[in-house]
Amino acid sequence: MTVRVRFAPSPTGYLHIGAARSALFNWLYARKTGGKFLLRIEDTDLQRSTEESTRSIIEGLEWLGLDYDEELVFQSDHAPQHREAAYRLVEEGKAYRDFTPKEQRDDKDVKQDVAERARTQVDQRNNPFRNLPKEESDARAAAGEPFAIRLKVPPEGQTRFDDIVYGTQERSHAEIEDLVLLRSDGHPLYNLSVVIDDISMGITHVIRGQDHLTNTHKQVLLYEALGAPVPRFAHLPLILAPNKGKLSKRKHGEVVSLTTYRDRGFVPAAFRNFLALLGWSPPEGKEVLSKEELVEYFSLEGINRANAIFNFHENDPRRWTDDKALWMNAEYIRTMPLEELLPMVKTELRANKLWREEYDDDDSEWFRKTVDLIRERYFTLKDFSTQGRAYFSDDFDFDDAAVQKNLRKDPRLRELLNGLADKLETVEPFTAETSEAALRAFADEAGVKAGLLINGARTMLTGQAVGPSMFEIFDVLGRERSVQRLRSGIPW
RNA sequence: GGCGCAUUGGUGUAGUCGGCUAACACGCUGCCCUCUCAAGGCAGAGACCACGGGUUCGAGUCCCGUAUGCGCUACCA
Numbered sequence: 353m354t355v356r357v358r359f360a361p362s363p364t365g366y367l368h369i370g371a372a373r374s375a376l377f378n379w380l381y382a383r384k385t386g387g388k389f390l391l392r393i394e395d396t397d398l399q400r401s402t403e404e405s406t407r408s409i410i411e412g413l414e415w416l417g418l419d420y421d422e423e424l425v426f427q428s429d430h431a432p433q434h435r436e437a438a439y440r441l442v443e444e445g446k447a448y449r450d451f452t453p454k455e456q457r458d459d460k461d462v463k464q465d466v467a468e469r470a471r472t473q474v475d476q477r478n479n480p481f482r483n484l485p486k487e488e489s490d491a492r493a494a495a496g497e498p499f500a501i502r503l504k505v506p507p508e509g510q511t512r513f514d515d516i517v518y519g520t521q522e523r524s525h526a527e528i529e530d531l532v533l534l535r536s537d538g539h540p541l542y543n544l545s546v547v548i549d550d551i552s553m554g555i556t557h558v559i560r561g562q563d564h565l566t567n568t569h570k571q572v573l574l575y576e577a578l579g580a581p582v583p584r585f586a587h588l589p590l591i592l593a594p595n596k597g598k599l600s601k602r603k604h605g606e607v608v609s610l611t612t613y614r615d616r617g618f619v620p621a622a623f624r625n626f627l628a629l630l631g632w633s634p635p636e637g638k639e640v641l642s643k644e645e646l647v648e649y650f651s652l653e654g655i656n657r658a659n660a661i662f663n664f665h666e667n668d669p670r671r672w673t674d675d676k677a678l679w680m681n682a683e684y685i686r687t688m689p690l691e692e693l694l695p696m697v698k699t700e701l702r703a704n705k706l707w708r709e710e711y712d713d714d715d716s717e718w719f720r721k722t723v724d725l726i727r728e729r730y731f732t733l734k735d736f737s738t739q740g741r742a743y744f745s746d747d748f749d750f751d752d753a754a755v756q757k758n759l760r761k762d763p764r765l766r767e768l769l770n771g772l773a774d775k776l777e778t779v780e781p782f783t784a785e786t787s788e789a790a791l792r793a794f795a796d797e798a799g800v801k802a803g804l805l806i807n808g809a810r811t812m813l814t815g816q817a818v819g820p821s822m823f824e825i826f827d828v829l830g831r832e833r834s835v836q837r838l839r840s841g842i843p844w
Numbered sequence: 845g846g847c848g849c850a851u852u853g854g855u856g857u858a859g860u861c862g863g864c865u866a867a868c869a870c871g872c873u874g875c876c877c878u879c880u881c882a883a884g885g886c887a888g889a890g891a892c893c894a895c896g897g898g899u900u901c902g903a904g905u906c907c908c909g910u911a912u913g914c915g916c917u918a919c920c921a
Contacts, residue, residue, distance in 0.1 A: 639857090
């Protein structure tokens with residue numbers, strides 16, 4: 353039996369990182385087992401579903417490198433089949449028409465309302481229409497009286513399934529209400545739609561968030577009523593906010609949206625790697641894993657049961673997302689093959705009008721060397737166009753603290769740096785080694801420490817107090833620009 | 845309220861059949877390297893394994909209870 357799994361998001365907004373991780377785990381399992389990874393858009397809530405959201409989900413998956421097999425499925429296309437299935441269950445006596453008028457529910461306090469109602473309601477099986485004679489039910493329906501369709505859950509017994517992550521799950525039927533399958537307006541509801549679609553798509557393993565763990569019993573009941581084989585289930589621990597609450601866009605903003613990571617300079621492989629480590633751990637303990645390695649090591653049995661906290665600091669721009677995610681991204685930026693990084697840097701520079709076509713041909717060697725030089729201390733791709741701006745443009749800003757610390761603190765510096773510029777003009781050839789020799793010699797002649805000139809020069813050439821070795825910067829910037837910047841009056 | 849699930853340092857996790865002086869990664873501190881910042885190397889702080897009982901020669905690991913958190917309990921998904 354070939355494995356068939358699916359990712360089934362509802363297109364009601366951006367792609368949440370928790371959903372992205374579900375997608376990743378499904379994808380990993382499919383690739384690991386040689387199975388199929390399918391994508392189904394659960395757009396049954398037509399008011400809230402948007403095409404834009406669908407597009408962003410597909411883009412997000414693409415960005416993460418999760419390719420799906422077969423045709424994209426839209427759940428709304430199957431509404432007729434869902435309805436038909438519900439009617440069939442009524443015919444077979446496994447479901448019944450409920451003519452109770454629809455209750456108006458305030459959308460705001462549903463949670464509270466639901467809990468409140470559940471508290472007072474004792475018998476789940478007291479619906480007067482549950483055992484209405486078939487003739488009467490048919491007659492009322494034929495007369496046009498509106499009705500919802502509910503599953504007839506047996507009053508006795510229990511359902512049971514073996515979750516691959518959470519183990520054996522049992523739930524007494526008494527705890528399960530006669531769930532509504534079809535609304536009185538004919539709209540099929542979530543539990544029905546999911547089950548029918550999973551059956552028709554031939555899903556063998558349902559891998560999804562733990563928030564569906566208790567729903568699963570209802571779905572098992574439905575599989576049984578429909579006479580279909582029950583798939584295997586694997587529920588994933590949830591990803592929580594630092595206060596252990598739900599991670600939501602409304603409360604936590606853009607950190608929860610996958611696109612944020614793309615837009616803020618994450619390397620897809622790095623974020624994928626980070627996401628994989630949330631709730632799952634590789635057997636060997638090695639954490640930096642390529643796509644191929646993730647596939648190789650992945651197993652559903654390795655998934656943890658406790659919810660994970662996604663740690664970020666809302667008021668700290670430097671640590672705007674999880675520390676480990678940031679570290680992972682930096683790790684990828686400095687260690688990944690340069691050839692793979694270059695196009696990403698190109699995209700970043702282009703978006704900020706720092707890209708020059710020469711970097712692709714005449715100056716490609718220079719571009720490689722420069723990126724390789726500066727990548728070591730960057731955390732995101734964004735850093736190439738911000739902190740790295742001085743390498744790609746003469747129009748860059750000076751950091752106030754750097755100017756203060758490396759230039760203004762010594763009044764001789766302005767003159768010294770001009771002198772250094774003169775000296776560098778005569779150096780032949782102009783390399784890291786020769787410029788270093790020249791600078792040190794110049795420092796000796798002037799009777800100052802080399803460090804004074806080095807740090808001053810770094811700030812003159814890059815606007816910053818930190819960065820790569822000064823002599824590597826001379827080399828990369830070249831004699832002309834180095835000299836010109838040393839003489840620049842801008843920071844003074 | 846009912847039912848379910850979870851609970852190992854700040855965070856992510858490892859801890860097979862009970863022997864742990866509790867391991868790894870991120871973060872944090874210090875030192876080395878050094879022209880700065882990183883990276884790298886080294887060292888270190890930080891967990892009475894939620895709490896209380898029990899079983900056992902011995903429990904993070906098994907059992908019971910409590911607490912806390914999360915989830916479900918909708919004609920939402």
